[in-house]
Amino acid sequence: MDVGGVDCFxxxxxxxxRGGNFGDELGPIIAALLSGQRIRxxxxxxxxxxxxxxxxxxxxxxFARDRDVVWGAGINGKVIPPRYxxxxxxxxVRGPITRTAxxxxxxxxxxxxxxxxxxxPHLLPDLSSRRGTGGRVVVPNLNELDRFEGPEVxxxxxxxxxxxxxxxxxEFVTGTSLHALIIADAFGVPSRPIAPKAEHxxxxxxxxxxxxxxxxxxxxxxxxxxxLGAVGPAVADLAALRQAFxxxxxxxxxxxxxxxxxxxxxxxxxxxxxxxxxxxxSGPGSSELVQTLESLSTQDLPGAEVIVVTDSRDSxxxxxxxxxxxxxxxxxxxxxxxxxxxxxxxxxxxxxxxFYDAGDIxxxxxxxxxxxxxxxxxxxxxxxxxxxxxxxxxxxxxEALSSSPGPSPRSSISVDTLSPAALRRxxxxxAFARELLTRADLPFGCEPDGADAVSMLMAxxxxxxxxxxxxxxxxxxxxxxxxxDREGLMLDDDLGxxxxxxxxxxxxxxxxxxxxxxxxxxxYRCEIAPRLVDVLLNPGPLVIADPSxxxxxxxxVAAMPLPSESDPLELLMFRLLSAGEPNAAAATATLIRDPxxxxxxxxxxxxxxxxxVERTRLDVSGIADTAVESVRAVLxxxxxxxxxxxxxxxx
Numbered sequence: 001m002d003v004g005g006v007d008c009f010x011x012x013x014x015x016x017x018r019g020g021n022f023g024d025e026l027g028p029i030i031a032a033l034l035s036g037q038r039i040r041x042x043x044x045x046x047x048x049x050x051x052x053x054x055x056x057x058x059x060x061x062x063f064a065r066d067r068d069v070v071w072g073a074g075i076n077g078k079v080i081p082p083r084y085x086x087x088x089x090x091x092x093v094r095g096p097i098t099r100t101a102x103x104x105x106x107x108x109x110x111x112x113x114x115x116x117x118x119x120x121p122h123l124l125p126d127l128s129s130r131r132g133t134g135g136r137v138v139v140p141n142l143n144e145l146d147r148f149e150g151p152e153v154x155x156x157x158x159x160x161x162x163x164x165x166x167x168x169x170x171e172f173v174t175g176t177s178l179h180a181l182i183i184a185d186a187f188g189v190p191s192r193p194i195a196p197k198a199e200h201x202x203x204x205x206x207x208x209x210x211x212x213x214x215x216x217x218x219x220x221x222x223x224x225x226x227x228l229g230a231v232g233p234a235v236a237d238l239a240a241l242r243q244a245f246x247x248x249x250x251x252x253x254x255x256x257x258x259x260x261x262x263x264x265x266x267x268x269x270x271x272x273x274x275x276x277x278x279x280x281x282s283g284p285g286s287s288e289l290v291q292t293l294e295s296l297s298t299q300d301l302p303g304a305e306v307i308v309v310t311d312s313r314d315s316x317x318x319x320x321x322x323x324x325x326x327x328x329x330x331x332x333x334x335x336x337x338x339x340x341x342x343x344x345x346x347x348x349x350x351x352x353x354x355f356y357d358a359g360d361i362x363x364x365x366x367x368x369x370x371x372x373x374x375x376x377x378x379x380x381x382x383x384x385x386x387x388x389x390x391x392x393x394x395x396x397x398x399e400a401l402s403s404s405p406g407p408s409p410r411s412s413i414s415v416d417t418l419s420p421a422a423l424r425r426x427x428x429x430x431a432f433a434r435e436l437l438t439r440a441d442l443p444f445g446c447e448p449d450g451a452d453a454v455s456m457l458m459a460x461x462x463x464x465x466x467x468x469x470x471x472x473x474x475x476x477x478x479x480x481x482x483x484x485d486r487e488g489l490m491l492d493d494d495l496g497x498x499x500x501x502x503x504x505x506x507x508x509x510x511x512x513x514x515x516x517x518x519x520x521x522x523x524y525r526c527e528i529a530p531r532l533v534d535v536l537l538n539p540g541p542l543v544i545a546d547p548s549x550x551x552x553x554x555x556x557v558a559a560m561p562l563p564s565e566s567d568p569l570e571l572l573m574f575r576l577l578s579a580g581e582p583n584a585a586a587a588t589a590t591l592i593r594d595p596x597x598x599x600x601x602x603x604x605x606x607x608x609x610x611x612x613v614e615r616t617r618l619d620v621s622g623i624a625d626t627a628v629e630s631v632r633a634v635l636x637x638x639x640x641x642x643x644x645x646x647x648x649x650x651x
Contacts, residue, residue: 004037023179077200095210101511113210134169139180190230214446220547276303278350283358339445384473420522429474584612
């Protein structure tokens with residue numbers, strides 16, 4: 001659309017007879033309000049004209065071309081091209097997932113986040129005075145117009161400013177329209193997203209992560225959204241977003257030559273003050289922290305510094321714990337809820353940064369090994385062995401770090417050859433070039449248990465390659481009685497938190513080439529299915545009745561399709577749960593855990609399953625062979641329609 005002679009891109013659906021999607025109409029309107037220009041119908045320039053266009057509101061980066069200017073736009077998880085134009089002029093993006101996608105493709109992106117619609121209250125201040133006068137509002141995604149019913153539903157098709165007014169005046173907003181949820185955030189209206197059925201969850205997470213909310217729970221329905229209440233308020237640097245507005249497009253001074261190319265990182269001979277390695281330790285000032293500090297006190301630490309990050313003065317390192325360390329020791333107390341690792345990174349001056357948690361043991365010669373790497377172009381990430389041990393077991397995950405045969409003691413390999421276990425690895429004991437961390441602007445602290453696996457994956461995607469070293473880079477002593485996974489990592493008892501982390505990892509994988517059948521199989525079969533079976537068979541209070549579990553599983557399956565070579569019953573369990581049938585999923589979990597159940601028990605279980613399949617019209621192809629024996633036992637006692645379905649299964 002022509003805004004004062006500049007083409008401001010807006011997405012128009014194939015069927016525009018009912019009007020455009022209101023959110024997609026907002027880009028040109030916001031550009032006109034900020035530039036002081038008028039909007040005219042049609043294009044400002046011919047299709048073949050090389051002058052740059054402005055891409056702003058919406059998931060529209062798949063339409064970008066060379067020399068276009070990006071201000072607040074995002075990627076669409078359903079349409080991710082293998083490459084983007086190299087000469088994009090990026091001023092801001094919707095969120096960190098979009099930024100990771102572009103950085104990994106060699107396009108420079110400043111860490112300025114936010115959909116331009118967040119500026120609407122400042123551009124249309126009269127609308128802010130109406131807040132709370134319009135009741136509850138439900139806005140569906142354009143592709144889910146028939147999903148919701150009732151007087152609270154507002155169609156996304158229509159006059160854009162009128163719909164913005166309805167949202168701004170609401171007392172609560174929910175639905176699957178990301179545009180509506182963003183506008184609710186802009187005007188401070190309480191809101192809660194509903195898990196979409198027709199959209200990839202990536203764009204939703206991109207917005208929420210970009211506005212400081214990394215653990216958002218999606219609702220399963222409008223009633224569930226009202227029950228959960230509002231998500232936390234958006235936190236965005238609106239001044240930076242507004243300052244990034246490309247007003248220069250309306251002048252003759254714009255230059256685009258080379259503005260988007262990301263230069264290769266070259267490691268110098270040392271950081272400020274000659275520091276090679278910054279060892280960062282985060283955690284409370286407890287016996288675990290003393291254990292980590294003591295592991296450093298016996299080491300020669302040439303060219304190193306130690307940064308200890310604790311959460312209060314009460315957690316300072318105990319007196320006498322640090323003088324024995326042969327390196328400068330800095331103590332930091334983050335302010336204002338700043339994540340510990342982010343605070344440490346602001347202080348770190350080494351070429352390399354290695355993170356540890358309180359309780360980890362820093363192996364001898366690690367600092368020397370990392371710090372004395374040749375200062376030639378190599379990988380920006382060094383991964384070694386993480387050795388976890390307890391009274392009864394030792395875990396050595398490095399043996400499965402790479403799917404490529406036999407890496408040499410220090411070999412640089414492409415990230416896409418890493419094993420599934422390495423791709424969900426914790427940060428601890430991994431060395432990062434400080435330039436990479438600064439450039440990547442990782443979302444440290446976004447996971448409740450501090451694992452920062454999402455940040456680790458983002459760093460790997462942006463780096464593109466890693467160095468694998470045969471050295472042990474982290475030792476961890478497991479507390480007595482604590483359950484651990486395959487890598488000796490403590491298990492989080494909150495299945496919801498695990499699923500939301502895997503959802504975040506899946507969305508980051510979607511913008512890379514790292515999601516493979518092996519990764520999907522490892523995630524579902526090894527990470528999630530056993531935990532899901534445990535929860536379904538031993539449910540806590542109201543877990544079966546709580547739709548949150550089904551909503552999160554549905555989002556995960558949408559972001560990362562179930563592997564075709566999975567166990568048929570596991571596939572059925574995930575599909576039933578995604579369809580909102582937790583009782584039938586629990587019946588499937590029983591068959592998985594105890595396949596030799598008595599026929600009478602199987603009969604009841606399969607009755608529950610078949611009725612749920614019939615209700616939801618699930619595609620159950622691929623499980624017939626597994627179900628034949630049990631289906632035959634069910635035939636005589638189920639309703640005729642269900643029996644007919646069973647006959648079809650049996651073949």
